[in-house]
Amino acid sequence: xxxxxxxxxxxxxxxxxxxxxxxxxxxxxxxxxxxxxxxxxxxxxxxxxxxxxxxxxxxxxxxxxxxxxxxxxxxxxxxxxxxxxxxxxxxxxxxxxxxxxxxxxxxxxxxxxxxxxxxxxxxxxxxxxxxxxxxxxxxxxxxxxxxxxxxxxxxxxxxxxxxxxxxxxxxxxxxxxxxxxxxxxxxxxxxxxxxxxxxxxxxxxxxxxxxxxxxxxxxxxxxxxxxxxxxxxxxxxxxxxxxxxxxxxxxxxxxxxxxxxxxxxxxxxxxxxxxxxxxxxxxxxxxxxxxxxxxxxxxxxxxxxxxxxxxxxxxxxxxxxxxxxxxxxxxxxxxxxxxxxxxxxxxxxxxxxxxxxxxxxxxxxxxxxxxxx
Amino acid sequence: xxxxxxxxxxxxxxxxxxxxxxxxxxxxxxxxxxxxxxxxxxxxxxxxxxxxxxxxxxxxxxxxxxxxxxxxxxxxxxxxxxxxxxxxxxxxxxxxxxxxxxxxxxxxxxxxxxxxxxxxxxxxxxxxxxxxxxxxxxxxxxxxxxxxxxxxxxxxxxxxxxxxxxxxxxxxxxxxxxxxxxxxxxxxxxxxxxxxxxxxxxxxxxxxxxxxxxxxxxxxxxxxxxxxxxxxxxxxxxxxxxxxxxxxxxxxxxxxxxxxxxxxxxxxxxxxxxxxxxxxxxxxxxxxxxxxxxxxxxxxxxxxxxxxxxxxxxxxxxxxxxxxxxxxxxxxxxxxxxxxxxxxxxxxxxxxxxxxxxxxxxxxxxxxxxxxx
Numbered sequence: 001x002x003x004x005x006x007x008x009x010x011x012x013x014x015x016x017x018x019x020x021x022x023x024x025x026x027x028x029x030x031x032x033x034x035x036x037x038x039x040x041x042x043x044x045x046x047x048x049x050x051x052x053x054x055x056x057x058x059x060x061x062x063x064x065x066x067x068x069x070x071x072x073x074x075x076x077x078x079x080x081x082x083x084x085x086x087x088x089x090x091x092x093x094x095x096x097x098x099x100x101x102x103x104x105x106x107x108x109x110x111x112x113x114x115x116x117x118x119x120x121x122x123x124x125x126x127x128x129x130x131x132x133x134x135x136x137x138x139x140x141x142x143x144x145x146x147x148x149x150x151x152x153x154x155x156x157x158x159x160x161x162x163x164x165x166x167x168x169x170x171x172x173x174x175x176x177x178x179x180x181x182x183x184x185x186x187x188x189x190x191x192x193x194x195x196x197x198x199x200x201x202x203x204x205x206x207x208x209x210x211x212x213x214x215x216x217x218x219x220x221x222x223x224x225x226x227x228x229x230x231x232x233x234x235x236x237x238x239x240x241x242x243x244x245x246x247x248x249x250x251x252x253x254x255x256x257x258x259x260x261x262x263x264x265x266x267x268x269x270x271x272x273x274x275x276x277x278x279x280x281x282x283x284x285x286x287x288x289x290x291x292x293x294x295x296x297x298x299x300x301x302x303x304x305x306x307x308x309x310x311x312x313x314x315x316x317x318x319x320x321x322x323x324x325x326x327x328x329x330x331x332x333x334x335x336x337x338x339x340x341x342x343x344x345x346x347x348x349x350x351x352x353x354x355x356x357x358x359x360x361x362x363x364x365x366x367x368x369x370x371x372x373x
Numbered sequence: 374x375x376x377x378x379x380x381x382x383x384x385x386x387x388x389x390x391x392x393x394x395x396x397x398x399x400x401x402x403x404x405x406x407x408x409x410x411x412x413x414x415x416x417x418x419x420x421x422x423x424x425x426x427x428x429x430x431x432x433x434x435x436x437x438x439x440x441x442x443x444x445x446x447x448x449x450x451x452x453x454x455x456x457x458x459x460x461x462x463x464x465x466x467x468x469x470x471x472x473x474x475x476x477x478x479x480x481x482x483x484x485x486x487x488x489x490x491x492x493x494x495x496x497x498x499x500x501x502x503x504x505x506x507x508x509x510x511x512x513x514x515x516x517x518x519x520x521x522x523x524x525x526x527x528x529x530x531x532x533x534x535x536x537x538x539x540x541x542x543x544x545x546x547x548x549x550x551x552x553x554x555x556x557x558x559x560x561x562x563x564x565x566x567x568x569x570x571x572x573x574x575x576x577x578x579x580x581x582x583x584x585x586x587x588x589x590x591x592x593x594x595x596x597x598x599x600x601x602x603x604x605x606x607x608x609x610x611x612x613x614x615x616x617x618x619x620x621x622x623x624x625x626x627x628x629x630x631x632x633x634x635x636x637x638x639x640x641x642x643x644x645x646x647x648x649x650x651x652x653x654x655x656x657x658x659x660x661x662x663x664x665x666x667x668x669x670x671x672x673x674x675x676x677x678x679x680x681x682x683x684x685x686x687x688x689x690x691x692x693x694x695x696x697x698x699x700x701x702x703x704x705x706x707x708x709x710x711x712x713x714x715x716x717x718x719x720x721x722x723x724x725x726x727x728x729x730x731x732x733x734x735x736x737x738x739x740x741x742x743x744x745x746x
Contacts, residue, residue: 307480
């Protein structure tokens, strides 16, 4: 293998696939990145078995074809420190060479045969998302997913597909987020529900995208693939039956009060209240009282040891006065990602879910249970 | 106590004294900040017994005098999150109140009598530094100080004062930095050597300063004070006899070779070599070979497991060819802080100190011992 390229090309490729490099060293090849020079392309591949990422770059010169596994995180760290400008990458046996100016780095690589087959996802369920919208939708939904790997279903996002309509849903059982979205069907089948690991979704939406960016998706029996331009992401699907979330969403007649609140104002208030609550014992951290009365949202947090915070936020109120106790963390999480200056809070009672939505988008809801007062 | 001020005034005061707030909670008052409203001033004071910091602000309105200890880190965290604009600070008994808009935070404070007396440093040794220059001098010298608290002398910077001349010196026994500087004497005595904890120096030089900034210094028997504008820093001096460093600095006739090197180029090379060396066993991390020959500085680092880096940097060479083994960390540390685009490396032999200086300033030297080849 011999390739001439800019340092920036090499670095971009490594960075794009790095998330799929296994952090564990038990299988050496999985902690590596497979570099392949073929035709006019340089191909970067990494997989930790759960997810796999491939990136192709043809904006360079392939002098000689070839393929080698290189140590992933290590080469990435070196590539970050390389000087800008042209570099030459080459292999000789199982060693990998980086030449720049009159300097040279030689790294021990591994036979390409040690690398697992890169997964190919085939299936009749396929479609195209606007990546620009997908990024925003997933951010608003995935915030309700759980980080707890011991209950895998809750670490994923449900894709509930019915023709052109796609519902994204996530829940950690304490809160739930749902977004009605859509895609352009390109496959034959048109109805399926799959749970996609949040890990691969976060990797896909890591960047900002142009409004016309596309994300091509193919759903197989056990895997899902996403392609954006030169990057292909593959992930296993999470097995199991996602809970019936429809029954959790309160019907309109159960809404007793509605308040429209400035999101950034409310967020700043909760952050201050959260600091005060940090002195509380563990299960009470973030515990705040929220009351709705006289077109005011009144936030109180009290720590016997430290003190007390009392804030009043002007709101637009409809319906009854309300009073409930909440985990500020659950509110701060959604306020951090919601794409709306004004949020709509729908109260159903002191011990029943609070439903938060966007003023401009009926298709999004986030609901969370209050704490026991 | 009652004070009206901007949130920014309150935050600035808390941030300025925060470093002296004790991180340990054994004596509650030491984890607090003493707030005093007196005359037209608000005074912030904190001390962990080793160091003490005082900040005065008169750009506010004192409505009622008073004094109270407030929980330091906690109030600082809250102050960072307060909205911009006017706030009202007040005390009632031992509670402290922050009012902003229609909101209010009440925090439990502590009787001002619990706060230790703020140290007053008196002595005949006093002078004024250009703070602009002091900041640069201390950065270049303190890099050689040790973080190891078990040998206190090496955690400080020696101030060797003789009239208008001040030598700053620091060493961790593996390397040593010295800078010839000066001050304007204002006291009577004119000759003394004291060792000042690096902790207080780093706090003083934390900001950037105008060229005409002044730092007033008073040296007492056991303590030293520094005043810059409204901020007063007091620290204990480190006891003990600083090693005789003069004998460590090689005389001119022992210099066998000199190389002038571009500092940022050399630094980038060493960073890459350092990454490669990280796979080595602990005491060998950072181990690089440096050779001087044919107007080239040749840097090599080799890890049996990972690979090899070889770089050549064009330099201006005088004298013999040289070859030695070095801890890259010792070179990277000085390259990070040295205020010079070109550094001068003076070699005395394969097992004797390498002396690094600035091209434009004979008054600064940094020397470090090579590793055994």
